[in-house]
Amino acid sequence: MKLSVVLSTQPAQFQAATFKGNLKENLKLISGLGYGGVELAIRDPKLINEKELISLLNEYGLRVPAIGTGQAWGEEGLSFTGPDAGVREAAIKRINSHIPIASKFGAIIIIGLIRGIVKPGVDPKQAMDWLVEALKRCCGEAEKQGVMLALEPINRYETTLINSTTEGLTLIEQVKAKNFGLLLDTFHMNIEEAVIEESIRKCGNHILHFHVADSNRWYPGAGHLNFKGILSALFRTRYEGWISGEFLPEPDAETAAEKNYSEMIKFSQL
Amino acid sequence: MNGKMKGVTLVADWDPKPGFKLGAKDIEGRQTYLGSQVWRNPKLEIREYDIPTPGPEEVLMEVKACGICGSDVHMAQAGEDGYIFYPGLTGFPSILGHEFSGVVVEAGRNARDKRTNKPFKGDEAVTTEEMLWCGQCKPCADGYPNHCEQLDEVGFNINGAYTKYIVLPSRTLWSLEPLRETYKDEDLFVAGSLVEPTCVAYNAVIERGGGIRPGDRVVILGAGPVGIAACAILKRAGASLVIISETQQERADMALKLGADLHVNPLKEDFAERVLELTGGMGADLFMEATGLPEVVYPEIEKVIWEGRTLNSRVIVTARAEAKMPVSGEVLQVRRASIIGAQGHSGHGNFPRVIESMASGMNMTVMSTKKIKLEELPENILNLQTDRSECKITYIAE
Numbered sequence: 001m002k003l004s005v006v007l008s009t010q011p012a013q014f015q016a017a018t019f020k021g022n023l024k025e026n027l028k029l030i031s032g033l034g035y036g037g038v039e040l041a042i043r044d045p046k047l048i049n050e051k052e053l054i055s056l057l058n059e060y061g062l063r064v065p066a067i068g069t070g071q072a073w074g075e076e077g078l079s080f081t082g083p084d085a086g087v088r089e090a091a092i093k094r095i096n097s098h099i100p101i102a103s104k105f106g107a108i109i110i111i112g113l114i115r116g117i118v119k120p121g122v123d124p125k126q127a128m129d130w131l132v133e134a135l136k137r138c139c140g141e142a143e144k145q146g147v148m149l150a151l152e153p154i155n156r157y158e159t160t161l162i163n164s165t166t167e168g169l170t171l172i173e174q175v176k177a178k179n180f181g182l183l184l185d186t187f188h189m190n191i192e193e194a195v196i197e198e199s200i201r202k203c204g205n206h207i208l209h210f211h212v213a214d215s216n217r218w219y220p221g222a223g224h225l226n227f228k229g230i231l232s233a234l235f236r237t238r239y240e241g242w243i244s245g246e247f248l249p250e251p252d253a254e255t256a257a258e259k260n261y262s263e264m265i266k267f268s269q270l
Numbered sequence: 271m272n273g274k275m276k277g278v279t280l281v282a283d284w285d286p287k288p289g290f291k292l293g294a295k296d297i298e299g300r301q302t303y304l305g306s307q308v309w310r311n312p313k314l315e316i317r318e319y320d321i322p323t324p325g326p327e328e329v330l331m332e333v334k335a336c337g338i339c340g341s342d343v344h345m346a347q348a349g350e351d352g353y354i355f356y357p358g359l360t361g362f363p364s365i366l367g368h369e370f371s372g373v374v375v376e377a378g379r380n381a382r383d384k385r386t387n388k389p390f391k392g393d394e395a396v397t398t399e400e401m402l403w404c405g406q407c408k409p410c411a412d413g414y415p416n417h418c419e420q421l422d423e424v425g426f427n428i429n430g431a432y433t434k435y436i437v438l439p440s441r442t443l444w445s446l447e448p449l450r451e452t453y454k455d456e457d458l459f460v461a462g463s464l465v466e467p468t469c470v471a472y473n474a475v476i477e478r479g480g481g482i483r484p485g486d487r488v489v490i491l492g493a494g495p496v497g498i499a500a501c502a503i504l505k506r507a508g509a510s511l512v513i514i515s516e517t518q519q520e521r522a523d524m525a526l527k528l529g530a531d532l533h534v535n536p537l538k539e540d541f542a543e544r545v546l547e548l549t550g551g552m553g554a555d556l557f558m559e560a561t562g563l564p565e566v567v568y569p570e571i572e573k574v575i576w577e578g579r580t581l582n583s584r585v586i587v588t589a590r591a592e593a594k595m596p597v598s599g600e601v602l603q604v605r606r607a608s609i610i611g612a613q614g615h616s617g618h619g620n621f622p623r624v625i626e627s628m629a630s631g632m633n634m635t636v637m638s639t640k641k642i643k644l645e646e647l648p649e650n651i652l653n654l655q656t657d658r659s660e661c662k663i664t665y666i667a668e
Binding site: 169201202203204205206236237238269 | 284292296297298299300301323325361
């Protein structure tokens with residue numbers, strides 16, 4: 001079972017980035033808890049000291065299964081669907097700038113909130129067209145370097161675009177790129193999906209990455225989700241990717257990550 | 271147990287035909303109950319795997335022998351449009367192979383040997399049901415595991431036995447220890463690998479068909495391994511006459527060797543007339559449709575029922591076919607006849623009874639006409655698409 005946890009490489013407003021702040025200390029801690037991977041939230045690859053990062057990852061024996069990109073939206077307002085063409089173009093450029101580093105790590109690029117929220121005055125159909133177009137362009141670039149993009153359906157309280165797995169599957173049909181799939185997150189699915197296990201079955205081999213957080217966005221085990229059923233359904237799809245913890249640092253990041261690890265490892269024989 | 275093993279793996283592209291909708295138990299891109307509607311461009315590859323680890327209620331088995339089944343052939347065979355022939359539950363890539371036997375290597379703490387009602391000790395000879403029924407759905411709870419609603423099938427949607435090791439739930443394992451007195455060495459495992467197809471026949475003619483009374487006449491249509499096994503079972507059950515209908519001489523000869531009394535070749539003679547002649551105008555008490563061509567053979571069976579003088583004939587439909595059967599209800603009414611569908615091999619005491627029958631002399635091992643190694647499996651599976659002269663080809667693990 002490949003377990004990872006989300007770490008923000010910069011200070012961030014995003015609440016569910018479990019670890020924030022000192023990179024070295026955090027990587028050491030994550031590795032010490034038993035994790036084999038760390039999912040990096042990177043606002044802008046330019047701000048990363050790549051050499052230092054790689055050497056630290058090697059030092060602590062951590063892989064990078066995926067790169068989160070949502071902070072470019074959260075901190076800078078970049079979006080695939082903003083009314084301003086310059087912002088849309090900048091968002092595409094930003095995602096493309098993640099491709100080289102993702103390729104080095106063998107990581108998936110996550111399309112989270114960078115897709116944006118339909119702003120007042122923008123026709124939702126127009127927003128979807130912009131989204132499909134942006135994804136096609138980014139997937140085209142990423143394919144050249146063997147990188148996959150995974151869009152995360154996000155619950156209705158955080159965005160208006162692609163809330164459910166059904167919408168995610170329709171989007172896959174529209175984007176028509178072999179290196180495009182879905183990132184499923186149990187916290188969002190708990191809000192949007194009728195039956196989480198059924199949705200996982202229907203997404204099947206389009207699932208490229210998987211986030212766990214409980215119903216209250218705390219670590220798994222702190223809420224009321226049935227992770228045994230959810231992970232059974234996931235493994236039945238022959239998912240061989242990572243189970244990545246993205247939850248609130250409550251009561252603190254270390255405790256949350258430790259609890260997540262011990263909860264997930266219970267299901268390694270499902 | 272650590273280490274690697276090779277597995278003969280079926281790989282195919284998920285490319286649903288227009289109009290295909292994901293079924294209630296299908297998994298997008300991975301698994302479907304309608305194989306021929308979805309999987310395209312099948313290929314057999316020898317891939318490397320980690321030796322699997324058994325869970326608490328599971329057993330790690332070392333495979334000793336595994337027979338090639340017609341469904342293996344049909345999974346690896348594509349029509350002109352590239353879609354596989356096999357219409358049923360499939361999930362690829364999977365290691366194929368589901369008619370097999372072996373020995374227990376390692377058992378989980380809750381795994382039990384049904385023969386002793388105790389935990390496994392290790393080294394027991396065992397075989398398994400191919401259908402991993404869940405035990406929790408309504409059909410299972412009602413006692414119909416062959417109709418499980420959460421079925422997994424070994425060598426169809428989960429990894430099978432064309433390899434060295436396999437993990438299985440202990441609930442579907444059956445001890446082959448009763449065979450040790452009658453079968454030595456390799457023969458024990460070859461016999462064990464024939465338990466599963468023999469159980470398909472047993473389930474059809476005994477469990478579903480209701481069996482026969484000593485002195486009954488029976489007609490088996492189609493001398494594939496299941497049809498041949500039905501000849502052996504019904505002869506031992508006391509049939510006064512077992513007629514095998516088969517177009518290929520080698521297969522008919524095998525049926526005659528294992529229990530059939532007379533052979534009818536429907537390509538060379540009129541099936542209905544000949545059966546009526548051989549039975550003195552009586553017809554038969556039990557017919558088994560094991561050809562997969564019901565639209566061709568059913569009208570002939572119906573003619574025998576209509577013109578023969580036997581009442582209460584039963585027709586057991588065993589082979590899978592998409593074609594509809596042309597049935598005259600009046601024949602069933604006037605002749606008190608019935609048509610019964612049979613599916614699967616699990617439950618109803620089928621496995622232990624077949625194993626005991628084999629232990630007491632129902633020797634099916636002659637059906638295995640060719641023994642091969644793992645590396646020879648792909649070409650042999652593909653050859654079977656056109657060459658039906660071998661009865662059962664058996665992979666013997668090294």
